[in-house]
Amino acid sequence: MAQYAILIYAHDSAHGPDQVPEEVEPCDQHADELTRGGSLVMAYALTPRDMATSIRADAITDGPFIESKEIVAGFYVIEAPDLDAAIAIARTNPVVRDGGGVEIRPVAGGGFVDRGEPGTRAGG
């Protein structure tokens, strides 16, 4: 088994401060599916591009780091035996059929930092 990070690319994230439940429902449903399937390790939804702040050298700018049609709207880590299995899981993301896409990146290392507080560790 190996861990793969999946970056969700979309025009924008649906998870804004004024989000409507219907808009984020497909994402939540998909996360539930992956959780039930046992492949999901962790997942984060990000707020929309308007909330992004970027820093390059000593300049601070409003907006995503790279100005482009799509931004990273969220990311999650799955566990899969090989790349084909990871592709099979990743392509079920609803964003793939909704004008966006996903990028699969094998995880090289990392994880949660144990800060000795309850509730901050990844599932034990």
Added chain:
Amino acid sequence: MTPVEAALAGAHRREWARVLAATVRVARDLDLAEECVQDAYASAMTAWGTSGVPDNPAAWLTTAAKRRAIDAIRRDAALRSRLPLLVVEQEEDEAREDPEDHGMGQLSQAVPDERLRLIFLCCHPALGQDAQVALTLRLVCGLPVPDIARAFLVTEPTMAARITRAKKKIATTRIPYRIPSPGELPERLRGVLAVIHLLFTTGHTAPSGGSLVRTDLVERSMHLARMLCELMPDDTEARGLLALLIVTDARRATRAGADGRLLRLKDQDRSRWDRSALAGAEAMIVGCLRAGPPGRYVLQAAIASLYADAPAYEETDWPQIVALYDKLLEVWPSPVVALNRAVPLAMVAGPETALAEVERLEGDPRLSGYQYLPAIKADLLSRLGRTSAAAEAYRRAFALAANEAERAFLAEQLAIAE
């Protein structure tokens, strides 16, 4: 060449993929497997010289290469524990396959054909097509890196780096050494067929450089197409691709004149076409068409075969060719197909209609740098007597063409039009 050298050269050409594919499974590392197979071929030179060429050279070589791999694994266990190893599917017959259990030469029955795994590995969609092509030539065909570099007109270090990068991606991202599941197979097979087709077209119409046909690439691609048909006998698209390559190659001798200049289909000497190859391909195509709704390659083969079938260019069955192009556009809606359809369309409906179609396609950005669009347009314009517009189109085609034989042809047409 001594008999042993000849046997070895033959075994390299015919058996490389089989030997490497089986060794990869044991080595779980592409570089190690390649090294072991190369060593096995080198040791065969001495061994076969002493004790004669074995009945089954592939089995001998596979056993020798696998032994080397197993030795290397034992020797470098500590090093390997830090390397990402190839993901290999565990199979029930694994134990039976252990070469330690066999005597030399009795292996042929026990070695399942691993070549398909190797082909699907090399043509994995997570690798860029450049890398897929290079890996296939290196690992499946056993072509040395300098030869691959030459075929694609890049320097040897560039090609070596491309292959190394692809191998690293396979290991790091865990692209599995496995035949795709039935659900994935059609999509994955399309990728394999595209690589073989690209190899053939690269060899057949070298995109740049002096000679029109790079024979080696053509032969390698036809060898791959045959291998794929042998390994997937029920697949009509694989068979369709092989038929397409055979039909195209059967006309190889007449594509250029004695002076190396390109000849149009209508100016080619049909008596020099390889009729027996054409007949064989036609039988394959008929079989494929009977087997069910034809895919892209079967239809392309059928079109090429119908062109070749006519006793003279003028006697070509144009309406049937247009009908096949219509079917082809349904399964493969490519602007290049639509453009090629304009050629027989001109014969059925007149150059005016065909020209309107070509002009419609001119707006398609996917064809903007495509040299054959102005070339076809120029031909239609000159048939309509619009010589200055034809010359203009020939000039544009000339500017886009990189192959010298094609440039010479276009320059000649331009001179006529002017």
